[in-house]
Amino acid sequence: MDILDRSVARAPQTPLDPKKLPFGRTFSPNMFLVEWDEGKGWHDPRIVPYGPLSLAPSAMVLHYGQEIFEGLKAFRHPDGSAHLFRPDRNAARLNTSAKRMCMPEIPVELQLDAMRKLIRIDDDWVPSPPATLYVRPTMIATQEALGVHSSKSFLYFIITGPTGPYFGTSSSTVRIMVARDWVRAAPGGIGSAKTGGNYASSLLASAVAKEKGCDQVKWLDAVERRHVEEVGAMNLMFVFDGVVTTPPTSGTILAGITRESLGVLCKELKLPFVERPVHIEEVFQTLASGDCTEIFGCGTAAVVSPVGELLDGDQVYRVGDGNEGPVAKKLSETLTSIQFGTAKDTHGWMVKV
Numbered sequence: 072m073d074i075l076d077r078s079v080a081r082a083p084q085t086p087l088d089p090k091k092l093p094f095g096r097t098f099s100p101n102m103f104l105v106e107w108d109e110g111k112g113w114h115d116p117r118i119v120p121y122g123p124l125s126l127a128p129s130a131m132v133l134h135y136g137q138e139i140f141e142g143l144k145a146f147r148h149p150d151g152s153a154h155l156f157r158p159d160r161n162a163a164r165l166n167t168s169a170k171r172m173c174m175p176e177i178p179v180e181l182q183l184d185a186m187r188k189l190i191r192i193d194d195d196w197v198p199s200p201p202a203t204l205y206v207r208p209t210m211i212a213t214q215e216a217l218g219v220h221s222s223k224s225f226l227y228f229i230i231t232g233p234t235g236p237y238f239g240t241s242s243s244t245v246r247i248m249v250a251r252d253w254v255r256a257a258p259g260g261i262g263s264a265k266t267g268g269n270y271a272s273s274l275l276a277s278a279v280a281k282e283k284g285c286d287q288v289k290w291l292d293a294v295e296r297r298h299v300e301e302v303g304a305m306n307l308m309f310v311f312d313g314v315v316t317t318p319p320t321s322g323t324i325l326a327g328i329t330r331e332s333l334g335v336l337c338k339e340l341k342l343p344f345v346e347r348p349v350h351i352e353e354v355f356q357t358l359a360s361g362d363c364t365e366i367f368g369c370g371t372a373a374v375v376s377p378v379g380e381l382l383d384g385d386q387v388y389r390v391g392d393g394n395e396g397p398v399a400k401k402l403s404e405t406l407t408s409i410q411f412g413t414a415k416d417t418h419g420w421m422v423k424v
């Protein structure tokens with residue numbers, strides 16, 4: 072499908088300072104749009120200046136939350152070229168989310184083509200390391216109608232923006248609150264889809280966590296309230312007796328692309344890696360006994376994010392010595408050096424823009 076180019080050419084007014092780019096606050100000058108209508112399919116792909124969308128107040132997304140999104144990054148390499156990390160996996164996951172949310176799938180090739188063209192046009196907005204260009208593909212239900220049913224029209228768009236670290240703290244570790252009063256996702260629900268409702272339902276717990284000096288919420292399973300699932304925008308990994316351990320993605324957890332990639336890297340680095348349910352009491356006991364030496368989150372935005380402390384009610388559990396541990400450090404360095412093009416990409420993960 073040919074993409075119409077109606078972009079504006081605009082370079083940043085001042086050079087992008089990689090240290091002064093809060094996450095998700097600056098947007099590149101152009102965006103990609105394509106529409107879907109019942110009986111017509113996807114049509115009119117175009118790149119236009121970034122700006123407000125025209126949406127009827129009756130658009131179904133505003134009432135019933137039929138929307139999905141993705142998040143991935145482009146990295147500036149030493150030779151000046153820009154590369155996306157595993158965009159095919161994000162495009163495939165968007166289609167998995169689409170199926171669950173009763174929305175049309177969008178050809179992976181169209182998604183990839185759109186990302187690459189858009190980033191090529193806004194190349195000046197891909198910052199230097201350690202900052203990156205964050206890419207946010209989104210699909211929303213646009214039919215003007217009330218009444219709960221699937222929309223007959225959709226808009227898919229991509230916006231991008233240069234961004235620094237996800238957690239705006241100077242500390243190298245994060246503090247996480249165990250959510251006892253709320254759950255994120257139940258079996259049979261939408262926890263494995265990347266859809267706005269999952270994030271909206273997490274906001275209250277996040278606000279309470281913030282009041283308690285925490286950066287994110289650690290979710291437990293909805294049925295037994297015992298098994299660790301994931302944190303706000305990251306999957307979780309534990310190091311138990313030298314074994315990197317992560318809960319299985321059993322339908323209530325988002326299947327993270329960073330999680331999947333770290334599993335591959337663990338095997339290469341000869342770090343034992345298992346997927347198995349992790350009981351919250353096991354975490355507390357092994358933190359006390361010293362058998363759990365590290366906990367870290369992983370995700371596109373936060374990359375590898377070591378957990379320094381866990382908060383459960385009034386109880387504070389320190390992880391290791393409260394600083395980044397050797398496994399998190401090794402995985403973080405290995406992954407980011409592939410992403411920034413300073414180590415060989417033996418997996419074909421990086422896609423040149």
Ligand SMILES: Cc1ncc(COP(=O)(O)O)c(C=O)c1O
Binds near residue numbers: 301330
């Ligand atoms: C709820 C949730 N879990 C996990 C992740 C990590 O996924 P990925 O590594 O694909 O960014 C994210 C971020 O996208 C997320 O929002």
